[in-house]
Amino acid sequence: MSSVEGNRTNLPTNGKQRPASRRQPRHAGWGQGFLLPLLAIFTALVLGGLLILVTDLEVIAAFTRIPRQVADPFTNADTQISLEEALWHHPPEVSMGDLVEVDGTAKRVVAQVEDEQEQISLETARELYPQLGPGVTIHLNFLQKPAVGLRAAWQSVSRTYAALFEGAIGNPSRMAAVVRAWLQGDPSLLPQAFYPIMESLVVATPYILVGLAVALSFRAGLFNIGAEGQYFIGGLSCVFVGYSLKGLPIYIHLPLTLLAGVIGGGLWGAIPGLLKALTGAHEVINTIMMNYIAFALSDWLLNGPMQRPGGFTPVSPEIQPSAMLPSLFPSPIRFHAGFFLALACAAAVYWLLFKTTVGFELRSVGANPHAARYAGMSLTRNFVLAMFLSGGLAGLAAANEISGLTHYMPNAFSAGYGFDSIALALLGKSHPVGVVLASLLFGILRAGATRMQSVASIPIDIISILQATIIIFVAAPEIIRMIYRLPKGKKAGPAKASTAAEAAAEAAAEAGAESVE
Amino acid sequence: MVLRLGRMVGTTHPAETDEHALAALMVGHEVQLELDKEPAAPQDTVLDIHDLRVLDDRHGLAVDGLSLQVRAGEIVGVAGVQGNGQTELVETLTGLRAMNDGRVSIAGKDISHASPRQVTELGVAHVPEDRQRDGLVLDFPVADNLMLNTYYLPPNARGITLQDRVIRENAVRRVAEFDIRTPGIDAPVANLSGGNQQKVIVAREFSRPIKLLIASQPTRGLDVGSVEYIHKRILAARDAGTAILLVSSELDEIVALSDRIAVMYKGRLTGVVKPDEVTRQQLGLLMAGYTEDERASSPDER
Numbered sequence: 001m002s003s004v005e006g007n008r009t010n011l012p013t014n015g016k017q018r019p020a021s022r023r024q025p026r027h028a029g030w031g032q033g034f035l036l037p038l039l040a041i042f043t044a045l046v047l048g049g050l051l052i053l054v055t056d057l058e059v060i061a062a063f064t065r066i067p068r069q070v071a072d073p074f075t076n077a078d079t080q081i082s083l084e085e086a087l088w089h090h091p092p093e094v095s096m097g098d099l100v101e102v103d104g105t106a107k108r109v110v111a112q113v114e115d116e117q118e119q120i121s122l123e124t125a126r127e128l129y130p131q132l133g134p135g136v137t138i139h140l141n142f143l144q145k146p147a148v149g150l151r152a153a154w155q156s157v158s159r160t161y162a163a164l165f166e167g168a169i170g171n172p173s174r175m176a177a178v179v180r181a182w183l184q185g186d187p188s189l190l191p192q193a194f195y196p197i198m199e200s201l202v203v204a205t206p207y208i209l210v211g212l213a214v215a216l217s218f219r220a221g222l223f224n225i226g227a228e229g230q231y232f233i234g235g236l237s238c239v240f241v242g243y244s245l246k247g248l249p250i251y252i253h254l255p256l257t258l259l260a261g262v263i264g265g266g267l268w269g270a271i272p273g274l275l276k277a278l279t280g281a282h283e284v285i286n287t288i289m290m291n292y293i294a295f296a297l298s299d300w301l302l303n304g305p306m307q308r309p310g311g312f313t314p315v316s317p318e319i320q321p322s323a324m325l326p327s328l329f330p331s332p333i334r335f336h337a338g339f340f341l342a343l344a345c346a347a348a349v350y351w352l353l354f355k356t357t358v359g360f361e362l363r364s365v366g367a368n369p370h371a372a373r374y375a376g377m378s379l380t381r382n383f384v385l386a387m388f389l390s391g392g393l394a395g396l397a398a399a400n401e402i403s404g405l406t407h408y409m410p411n412a413f414s415a416g417y418g419f420d421s422i423a424l425a426l427l428g429k430s431h432p433v434g435v436v437l438a439s440l441l442f443g444i445l446r447a448g449a450t451r452m453q454s455v456a457s458i459p460i461d462i463i464s465i466l467q468a469t470i471i472i473f474v475a476a477p478e479i480i481r482m483i484y485r486l487p488k489g490k491k492a493g494p495a496k497a498s499t500a501a502e503a504a505a506e507a508a509a510e511a512g513a514e515s516v517e
Numbered sequence: 518m519v520l521r522l523g524r525m526v527g528t529t530h531p532a533e534t535d536e537h538a539l540a541a542l543m544v545g546h547e548v549q550l551e552l553d554k555e556p557a558a559p560q561d562t563v564l565d566i567h568d569l570r571v572l573d574d575r576h577g578l579a580v581d582g583l584s585l586q587v588r589a590g591e592i593v594g595v596a597g598v599q600g601n602g603q604t605e606l607v608e609t610l611t612g613l614r615a616m617n618d619g620r621v622s623i624a625g626k627d628i629s630h631a632s633p634r635q636v637t638e639l640g641v642a643h644v645p646e647d648r649q650r651d652g653l654v655l656d657f658p659v660a661d662n663l664m665l666n667t668y669y670l671p672p673n674a675r676g677i678t679l680q681d682r683v684i685r686e687n688a689v690r691r692v693a694e695f696d697i698r699t700p701g702i703d704a705p706v707a708n709l710s711g712g713n714q715q716k717v718i719v720a721r722e723f724s725r726p727i728k729l730l731i732a733s734q735p736t737r738g739l740d741v742g743s744v745e746y747i748h749k750r751i752l753a754a755r756d757a758g759t760a761i762l763l764v765s766s767e768l769d770e771i772v773a774l775s776d777r778i779a780v781m782y783k784g785r786l787t788g789v790v791k792p793d794e795v796t797r798q799q800l801g802l803l804m805a806g807y808t809e810d811e812r813a814s815s816p817d818e819r
Contacts, residue, residue: 355678355679355681356674356677356678356679357668357669357674357677357678357679358677360661360668360679361668363657364654364657364665367654367655367656367657368650368653368654368655368656370650370651371650371651371652371653371654371665372654373613373633373651374611374613374633374643374645374651374652374665374666375633375665375666375668376632376633376634376637376666377634378632
């Protein structure tokens with residue numbers, strides 16, 4: 001370095017300029033951004049399938065002991081008829097072992113018609129056990145009859161996932177039929193057919209809001225573990241405004257109720273933000289502690305000052321009708337306007353984060369607090385603001401649930417939204433669009449799980465395992481890259497790769513031009 | 518072997534070449550090693566530091582009663598071995614660190630307790646010592662980094678709404694004007710080379726009306742082409758009437774650019790000298806803590 005400092009004036013000013021004017025989409029890595037989560041979900045489903053297999057007793061049986069009746073010749077519906085059926089054809093004088101004539105063929109009457117599928121020919125059986133005679137049942141293992149095990153495995157998994165899908169979205173053919181009926185003027189079956197998907201959206205609604213809450217705090221570099229507590233406080237303040245104010249018109253009372261949730265959760269979140277900004281206390285510890293305080297506070301309020309009059313259970317009074325979000329469909333469908341409120345919030349968070357100076361500050365503080373200070377941004381203000389907004393969104397999630405769904409606040413209010421929200425923000429890469437998609441996925445999984453449990457008798461817990469697996473894969477994308485042999489690193493996205501290649505080509509051309517002169 | 522823009526532009530043996538020839542190959546043309554600098558035409562005092570005392574992170578006295586003036590149109594270089602309070606001095610001047618005692622004013626306005634934003638708004642540009650830590654948000658695109666401290670001002674923002682179109686147009690102009698080599702204005706600044714990252718900072722800081730430039734290690738770790746370019750820009754700013762405080766641990770850089778050199782040792786100034794009136798050896802002695810008087814009398818006694 002020492003010999004080359006100094007002032008040089010005849011620097012090449014590089015007349016033809018860099019291709020900076022090329023208009024690129026602002027988020028050039030989207031291809032990769034979607035691919036990895038999708039592969040993560042897919043891989044998790046495969047792993048979930050394996051888990052279903054190893055826990056399904058039927059499948060285990062099909063892999064270990066396959067019962068087969070040794071028969072010679074094969075008996076089936078062509079040559080046999082059950083006693084019950086024979087009696088129907090020839091009442092009343094048929095008995096076991098008789099030959100009866102049905103539809104022109106003679107059939108032997110047996111107790112139960114053996115399915116060819118469950119038999120094994122004497123010939124085959126004697127290859128295994130030479131002494132065998134017809135009529136006994138032997139057990140085969142997986143290697144002797146692999147198709148059985150595999151078929152049982154496939155059936156088990158496909159039945160489970162089909163139930164999950166039907167429970168979450170609905171039965172496609174039935175939905176199509178109902179829509180056809182509706183077009184012909186019969187809307188009576190519509191609610192039933194579309195109930196599953198509507199229910200998924202209902203479940204997804206609070207997920208969207210709490211996911212946005214945590215995503216926003218992530219963007220500001222804060223790890224808000226306290227969404228659960230903020231959710232509770234938001235619920236308490238919302239329900240209080242909802243039942244205590246009476247006689248207001250809906251267009252005043254409803255916004256007021258929702259706003260109460262926002263402010264309650266927001267203030268609860270702002271406390272750890274303020275503590276961090278002023279004292280440096282870590283927000284992870286403080287938000288967790290604030291959770292415990294929130295739970296205890298809610299417990300006390302619902303058992304005391306806010307308990308429903310005349311009741312003994314820890315539930316709040318019901319909110320006034322003027323504080324209720326309108327439900328958009330008749331009774332069995334719980335879908336309410338809150339879903340659109342959540343989507344609007346996602347759009348608002350997107351706008352705030354990426355299109356305003358407020359969001360620019362939040363993101364700068366999150367991405368590099370040193371540079372943010374250097375650029376004149378106040379860390380204190382942004383920490384408090386981020387935590388207020390984050391808590392406000394969590395509070396709104398609670399207000400939304402109360403105002404749109406439950407209409408009161410029970411003691412066991414949250415279904416772990418506060419903790420799922422961290423997973424949602426991770427899965428959605430802290431981007432509002434990603435969070436909405438992740439929330440829809442979680443809503444679908446949760447709503448479908450109920451039907452899956454009843455139809456396929458797969459325990460609902462498998463869904464939690466699925467969710468956890470998805471999160472692990474999203475949090476550790478290297479695993480996915482390894483499994484699917486994807487190229488490494490951020491720049492691997494197709495959009496970026498192409499621009500990088502162009503830039504390199506141009507640079508090379510430029511260098512060529514320079515070395516020529 | 519010399520590489521430039523991904524191409525080999527020359528091969529030579531260490532024995533057969535010298536620094537001039539290598540530098541020429543690396544920047545693509547014969548560089549001028551001799552300084553081509555007009556004499557300074559200093560005007561009014563812009564930066565006035567009076568008896569400044571600053572504590573470092575361990576509560577030791579990092580700047581200990583330092584007084585210094587920088588006038589418009591001159592470059593004052595702060596020389597010294599790293600860790601003698603230069604970092605704390607710059608942080609204090611730019612509002613990033615609270616001072617313990619003393620007074621600092623810029624263009625007559627007291628900024629002793631001003632925030633970084635207030636300092637910036639007085640027309641102070643700051644090229645920070647650690648560009649990746651303080652000067653840039655590495656994950657952000659080039660365009661965002663080019664407006665990192667003016668994002669809230671019109672025309673970048675109207676109310677709280679960022680004016681995307683204006684920001685992009687400005688970014689394109691800056692990238693062209695300052696020859697920033699980037700795949701595009703949307704590329705994260707982390708993808709750029711060190712020299713081009715520094716050019717982003719220089720482009721940002723030099724593109725607004727400034728009275729005072731505080732440049733800390735502006736060319737550390739950069740390639741020769743970028744060094745040359747940034748030096749040229751600093752001199753141009755001086756000639757345009759900006760007061761410049763240049764902090765560098767590169768003695769060659771200090772000597773080449775400065776109109777006056779302030780040597781810092783343990784938080785104090787051991788001397789303020791003119792570059793053409795001292796030898797390297799004398800500067801070295803000052804940097805080692807010998808004050809000018811001692812230097813004049815008998816350095817051997819210490």
